[in-house]
Amino acid sequence: MDALVSLSTAKEAARLAGKHMRLHLGTEAVSKSNKDDLVTVVDKQCQEIIAKHIALKHPSHRLLGEEDVAAGSDASRAAIQAMDGEEWLWIVDPIDGTTNFVHGRPASVVSIALAHSGQVIVGVIYDPYRDELFSAVRGHGAFLNDCAINVSQKETQFEQALVGFGIGTKPSVRLPMLDVIHLFSNTCRGLRLQGAAALELAWTACGRQTGFFELDLNSWDVAAGSLLVTEAGGTVTDSVGAAFNLHTRHIVASNGHVHADLLACIAQANATRPR
Numbered sequence: 001m002d003a004l005v006s007l008s009t010a011k012e013a014a015r016l017a018g019k020h021m022r023l024h025l026g027t028e029a030v031s032k033s034n035k036d037d038l039v040t041v042v043d044k045q046c047q048e049i050i051a052k053h054i055a056l057k058h059p060s061h062r063l064l065g066e067e068d069v070a071a072g073s074d075a076s077r078a079a080i081q082a083m084d085g086e087e088w089l090w091i092v093d094p095i096d097g098t099t100n101f102v103h104g105r106p107a108s109v110v111s112i113a114l115a116h117s118g119q120v121i122v123g124v125i126y127d128p129y130r131d132e133l134f135s136a137v138r139g140h141g142a143f144l145n146d147c148a149i150n151v152s153q154k155e156t157q158f159e160q161a162l163v164g165f166g167i168g169t170k171p172s173v174r175l176p177m178l179d180v181i182h183l184f185s186n187t188c189r190g191l192r193l194q195g196a197a198a199l200e201l202a203w204t205a206c207g208r209q210t211g212f213f214e215l216d217l218n219s220w221d222v223a224a225g226s227l228l229v230t231e232a233g234g235t236v237t238d239s240v241g242a243a244f245n246l247h248t249r250h251i252v253a254s255n256g257h258v259h260a261d262l263l264a265c266i267a268q269a270n271a272t273r274p275r
Contacts, residue, residue, distance in 0.1 A: 003121050003137045006058070006114050010090075010124040011133060013053040014110040017046040017094055018128030025129075026104035039098060043067055046094035050112065054090050061088040061114075066220045073249070076218040080246055089115045091246070093220035097196030111198040113223035118246060123224030123231075125202045134202040134228055142205050142232035151234035151255035152207035158261035161188040161254075164200040166214030173216045176271035180213070183269045187261070197251070201225025204253050205232040211254035211262055215239065216274050219246050226253070235259045239272040 020042065027040045047067045054063060062083065069079040083089050090112065095101055097108030106129035114122040125134040134149075136142040142149050155161045163184055168174050184191055192209060194200050198221060200212040205228040226236045226244050237243060239250035241263050250273060252262050266272055 003140075006122045007124070007135060007137050009054060009057045010112045010114065010122055011126075011135060013050040014112050014124045014126035014133065015128075016053060017049045017110045018126045020046055020049060021095055021101065021108065021110065022128040025101060025106065027102065039067070040095070040102060042101070043095045043098060046110065047092060050092050050094060050110070058088065058090075061090055062086045063090040063092060064220065065092040065094065066218065067094065073216055073218075077247070077249070080219040084118065086115075087117055091115060091120075091220050091223040093198060093218075096198040096221060097194070100195045105195075107194055107199060108196055109199050109202070111220060111224045113220075113227065115223065115246060120223050120227045120246070123227035125198050125224050125228065127199065127202070132202075134205065136205075136224075136227045136231040138227060138231065140231070142228045144206050149206040149232050151205060151229065151232045152210055153255065153257075154207075155189075155210045155255060156257045158188050158258045161210035161258045161261075162190045162192060163188050163262070164192045164194060164204065164209045164212040166195070166197055166200065166212075166217070167193060168214065168216055170216070170274070172274035176269065176273070176275050177215060180266055180269035180271035183265045187265065188258075197221040198225045201229055201251075201253055204234060204255070205229045207255075210258055211252070213239070213252050213262060213266065215250045215271070217249055217251055222248070222251050226251070229253045237263070239263070239266050
């Protein structure tokens with residue numbers, strides 16, 4: 001299959017869902033696994049928009065969407081494992097940053113990836129509030145609104161780095177994240193928290209920040225963004241430096257120059273995994 005055809009499908013679906021998201025910013029939510037893990041009717045509607053568009057263009061492909069999976073890490077881990085062996089798999093987060101969305105904070109995105117035999121080959125992240133569409137095809141670079149992007153080359157030392165992070169929704173994640181954030185704050189230039197992992201990865205890819213780290217993310221949070229960062233010239237691994245794959249849940253992304261320092265801080269803070 002021509003990856004550019006799939007890219008076109010992903011872009012179209014992301015724009016359709018993003019338009020719906022933008023029109024319903026601030027919709028009331030219900031809790032999923034805890035008070036911080038939220039879902040809205042708009043999440044489900046956006047996923048339906050995406051799924052219908054993909055099914056129209058690629059009827060034989062499988063789709064894994066966040067809204068089809070029960071809450072919790074175990075369920076999301078099992079969901080991607082169940083898709084092992086699928087030739088063509090779309091991995092979709094209809095609204096990454098639902099808590100932001102519920103509070104009327106315009107910092108949520110649509111994330112769509114396509115994997116072929118377990119390897120992500122297309123990634124699209126769409127920010128409907130800024131009308132910014134990030135895209136990548138494996139081997140063909142990364143783009144923002146069709147203009148080529150690259151990770152930042154300005155920060156070659158960790159003391160120069162601006163690092164994004166996520167805080168998670170569970171104490172088992174928040175405790176090690178808080179420990180490593182304290183260590184980061186003493187060594188890098190600055191820290192930022194967007195509340196949407198896909199947006200953090202997109203901004204790392206286009207050089208708006210130097211890196212990003214978060215524990216216990218799901219495949220739909222990171223599949224598209226991981227491709228964006230690598231195609232923009234950056235590095236993506238797990239929290240101990242192993243290569244990224246669709247089962248990776250602890251994500252470290254950077255411009256490459258500061259990656260070893262990020263990993264060293266994570267290890268020093270005993271933050272390589274939830275506690």
